[in-house]
Amino acid sequence: MISDSIRIGYTDVPIQVEDLKDDDCFGYFVSYPKPRIAIHDQLTPLYTAATGLHEVIEAISAIYGLELTEGQIRTLETALVNVVRSNSKLCRNWLEMISDPDPDILT
Numbered sequence: 001m002i003s004d005s006i007r008i009g010y011t012d013v014p015i016q017v018e019d020l021k022d023d024d025c026f027g028y029f030v031s032y033p034k035p036r037i038a039i040h041d042q043l044t045p046l047y048t049a050a051t052g053l054h055e056v057i058e059a060i061s062a063i064y065g066l067e068l069t070e071g072q073i074r075t076l077e078t079a080l081v082n083v084v085r086s087n088s089k090l091c092r093n094w095l096e097m098i099s100d101p102d103p104d105i106l107t
Contacts, residue, residue, distance in 0.1 A: 006037070006056060009063050015052065017041045027051040029058040050081045 005014045013035045020040035027039040037055040054077040061068040
């Protein structure tokens with residue numbers, strides 16, 4: 001079941017929430033034949049969000065040719081989740097600023 005999609009570069013990547021018990025993983029990203037992210041449907045909200053972030057980093061690495069290792073991706077995921085959880089108000093404010101369709105920035 002596709003629950004959402006995320007735009008990474010020029011690519012819309014569907015995010016599917018499904019039973020991944022037989023795959024023995026929390027989630028995965030595949031780039032071929034079409035990019036997509038899958039997240040296990042039995043995770044807690046925290047693990048769902050962290051897994052989604054992990055797979056988005058994986059997709060960014062693949063789409064932009066960064067060739068990050070699984071260890072580097074896991075480190076970024078864990079660090080970013082910790083930063084957001086430890087600084088949720090500040091991160092919400094930053095997300096609002098980033099999301100503003102009419103930002104007051106110098107171009």
